[in-house]
Amino acid sequence: MKNFNQNKKMVDFWEDVHKKKRVRYLSPNRPDFNIKILEIEQLLLKDITYLEVGIGQGSLLKEINKKTKNCYAVDISKTSLMLSKKYIKRGWLNTELFNLPHNFFDLITCLLVFQHIDDKELKNHLYHIIPSLKTDGIYACQFAFGLNDYEIFNNKYFCEEQLQKGLSFRTLDKMVNLIQIFNGKITIKGFHKFENIGWYILHISKK
Numbered sequence: 001m002k003n004f005n006q007n008k009k010m011v012d013f014w015e016d017v018h019k020k021k022r023v024r025y026l027s028p029n030r031p032d033f034n035i036k037i038l039e040i041e042q043l044l045l046k047d048i049t050y051l052e053v054g055i056g057q058g059s060l061l062k063e064i065n066k067k068t069k070n071c072y073a074v075d076i077s078k079t080s081l082m083l084s085k086k087y088i089k090r091g092w093l094n095t096e097l098f099n100l101p102h103n104f105f106d107l108i109t110c111l112l113v114f115q116h117i118d119d120k121e122l123k124n125h126l127y128h129i130i131p132s133l134k135t136d137g138i139y140a141c142q143f144a145f146g147l148n149d150y151e152i153f154n155n156k157y158f159c160e161e162q163l164q165k166g167l168s169f170r171t172l173d174k175m176v177n178l179i180q181i182f183n184g185k186i187t188i189k190g191f192h193k194f195e196n197i198g199w200y201i202l203h204i205s206k207k
Ligand SMILES: C[S@@+](CC[C@H](N)C(=O)[O-])C[C@H]1O[C@@H](n2cnc3c(N)ncnc32)[C@H](O)[C@@H]1O
Pocket: 014, 025, 026, 027, 028, 029, 034, 053, 054, 055, 056, 057, 074, 075, 076, 077, 080, 094, 110, 111, 112, 113, 116, 117, 121
């Protein structure tokens, strides 16, 4: 899976968000909230090799950079990688995931990103991300779903507006199934409710 059809409109959208610092789309959550919700406090050991996917304004990277200088990043936006370059050893665009080293990361995190990507990209993502974990590495990620019939979920063909708003919801069954296809082992760490939206927090390791 070297190539997947990148949706140019989504690239332009995120470039605009980062260039204009449209905070509404960038998530204003504090890094301590992100660390807590992803349940990674115990995993943030000194000098670990760490990758964040979908870095926003880099606040989590900045925080984790205090514990380890072995930080790396993936984002859809060149601007976001450029703005966080002082916190990372190297960055990749989401279209360059095939360049990720295998058996390399102790910890990978991804928060508030799956709800912005379609199934084709999610499959490409899992195909490349899971092999980049060390044998005992952990991929801590979050995905969203609608509560109380809020918006549809499990829709195979998410439209751009849904993707931009972060409304590409998935069921737990669907996520578990996909992750297992790509040789991931799952621990469900958390379940949170925010009005009409639910989040699952998963820790994935290699099978
Ligand atoms: C809602 S922000 C979340 C930022 C951060 N993870 C947080 O929780 O504060 C989404 C981030 O993911 C990036 N992004 C969007 N689509 C992506 C994709 N397909 N692959 C990688 N990053 C993506 C955006 O550029 C942005 O930095």
